[in-house]
Amino acid sequence: xxxxxxxxxxxxxxxxxxxxxxxxxxxxxxxxxxxxxxxxxxxxxxxxxxxxxxxxxxxxxxxxxxxxxxxxxxxxxxxxxxxxxxxxxxxxxxxxxxxxxxxxxxxxxxxxxxxxxx
Numbered sequence: 001x002x003x004x005x006x007x008x009x010x011x012x013x014x015x016x017x018x019x020x021x022x023x024x025x026x027x028x029x030x031x032x033x034x035x036x037x038x039x040x041x042x043x044x045x046x047x048x049x050x051x052x053x054x055x056x057x058x059x060x061x062x063x064x065x066x067x068x069x070x071x072x073x074x075x076x077x078x079x080x081x082x083x084x085x086x087x088x089x090x091x092x093x094x095x096x097x098x099x100x101x102x103x104x105x106x107x108x109x110x111x112x113x114x115x116x117x118x
Contacts (some may be wrong), residue, residue: 009071010035010041015027054100056080058078058080058083069102071100
């Protein structure tokens with residue numbers, strides 16, 4: 001059962017924006033274990049925070065630009081891939097491996113449904 005009085009959804013808006021990366025990782029792991037039965041909606045600018053999400057919705061100019069698993073968005077190129085690329089080669093490689101590992105572990109049999117609006 002989901003924590004916080006049996007809630008089915010946890011919504012976090014920039015919950016880790018003001019913490020260091022170690023604390024961010026700790027909170028991500030805690031959310032994964034303590035809220036594994038919940039739908040977790042995370043609003044974040046810090047890409048590391050969302051790379052192990054099941055789906056990412058990218059907004060551009062107030063409209064949906066892309067929506068899919070981070071690994072598939074990176075593979076497709078586009079806005080999300082550009083944002084990750086702007087973090088530098090070393091960090092973008094780290095973020096990609098994090099997304100790929102999550103995808104392989106949890107979504108290997110998933111049908112690609114990448115939605116991109118241009």
